[in-house]
Amino acid sequence: MNGEAKALYRSCLRQIGRLPTEYLRQFFRLKVADDVRAALGPKFAHLRSTKLRRVHKDLRKLEGANAGHVSAFRYIVETAYGRRGQLKWEIVQPLRTEPREEPPPRIIRSVESSRPPVWSTEMKALVTSEHSRVKRALKPQTLLVPNTIPAERLDPNSPQSRILGPFSKRREVNARWKFFLQELQKTHYPLQTVLQPRAASDDSEERRFDSGSLARAGIRSIGLQGSGVFEEAEALACPPALVHLDNNADVESTAAKRSFRPTFESHLPQRFLRRRYQQLLAQTPVLTYLLSERDNSSDPVTPSLAQASRKPGHFNVALSPNASRRLGIIHSTADSIDMAWIQQAQVLEGNEMSKGKKRVKSK
Numbered sequence: 001m002n003g004e005a006k007a008l009y010r011s012c013l014r015q016i017g018r019l020p021t022e023y024l025r026q027f028f029r030l031k032v033a034d035d036v037r038a039a040l041g042p043k044f045a046h047l048r049s050t051k052l053r054r055v056h057k058d059l060r061k062l063e064g065a066n067a068g069h070v071s072a073f074r075y076i077v078e079t080a081y082g083r084r085g086q087l088k089w090e091i092v093q094p095l096r097t098e099p100r101e102e103p104p105p106r107i108i109r110s111v112e113s114s115r116p117p118v119w120s121t122e123m124k125a126l127v128t129s130e131h132s133r134v135k136r137a138l139k140p141q142t143l144l145v146p147n148t149i150p151a152e153r154l155d156p157n158s159p160q161s162r163i164l165g166p167f168s169k170r171r172e173v174n175a176r177w178k179f180f181l182q183e184l185q186k187t188h189y190p191l192q193t194v195l196q197p198r199a200a201s202d203d204s205e206e207r208r209f210d211s212g213s214l215a216r217a218g219i220r221s222i223g224l225q226g227s228g229v230f231e232e233a234e235a236l237a238c239p240p241a242l243v244h245l246d247n248n249a250d251v252e253s254t255a256a257k258r259s260f261r262p263t264f265e266s267h268l269p270q271r272f273l274r275r276r277y278q279q280l281l282a283q284t285p286v287l288t289y290l291l292s293e294r295d296n297s298s299d300p301v302t303p304s305l306a307q308a309s310r311k312p313g314h315f316n317v318a319l320s321p322n323a324s325r326r327l328g329i330i331h332s333t334a335d336s337i338d339m340a341w342i343q344q345a346q347v348l349e350g351n352e353m354s355k356g357k358k359r360v361k362s363k
Contacts, residue, residue: 015062020266129317
């Protein structure tokens with residue numbers, strides 16, 4: 001078993017070395033190493049075969065991604081950037097609480113676990129925005145009373161409560177938590193929070209991503225805050241700009257800009273890789289906190305005043321300008337041979353149509 005695991009680990013490392021970016025290579029080196037270490041550890045001896053099957057699955061996905069298969073490459077990218085798997089739920093967990101606020105009261109007084117789920121400020125902005133939802137966005141009133149709960153029966157004085165009786169407290173607890181967990185799965189989550197003054201433009205340099213600026217504004221960091229991972233994905237999804245160079249100064253400035261731009265290191269076509277990252281950005285919303293005028297001022301304020309001045313600010317959800325606008329999912333790409341067959345079929349179809357018209361005219 002140990003020999004099989006080591007051979008599997010070496011095969012994974014060979015495939016990981018062919019991935020197009022350093023972040024993907026680092027992420028899967030750590031992931032595969034943790035999975036193999038857990039499979040060989042004494043704690044999960046009874047689950048060793050199951051965990052090794054998961055490593056086998058990752059190996060097949062890595063091989064497919066390096067072969068240019070769209071679904072396999074999307075699986076690799078979505079796993080590394082927290083669109084699925086363990087990293088996704090590590091991003092979600094902090095958003096399930098609201099800092100500096102008391103937990104909601106119990107629905108059943110004697111049961112501690114009957115407290116309803118907490119819709120944090122960031123979560124409310126995400127589930128009510130079309131840009132971060134897999135399906136239709138929720139309405140704000142749905143967060144207060146889910147559609148699965150008859151709102152009139154929650155009021156003991158309503159006619160329905162008098163006829164049918166009050167709604168069961170246990171059913172209400174279960175319905176609220178079921179609705180909450182289902183909607184979490186239908187939502188895309190950002191990799192970080194962007195801090196932006198209200199008067200600044202989207203491309204302004206005043207936008208801040210570091211954790212220190214967020215802490216001073218009273219906003220918590222989420223996901224891969226300040227790591228530069230999202231900025232790198234945006235740059236990789238951006239098509240190469242066509243710049244006309246007229247003099248030496250333009251050459252130097254353009255070379256300096258391109259030297260800081262991340263590039264793909266892969267045998268796969270650049271266009272194929274850019275499209276995969278554009279699809280990734282379509283699943284990665286940009287969560288921006290717009291500061292109020294008091295937050296924009298540079299006057300020193302006490303922590304209590306800073307917290308009070310944070311209330312007029314609000315979160316905004318959008319997509320990156322480099323995100324893919326295609327609604328459908330591309331399952332495969334046509335190469336030159338496929339295009340030749342498609343053109344031949346179109347020619348034959350045109351010939352058949354012309355022959356049919358001639359037969360109709362002759363009759």
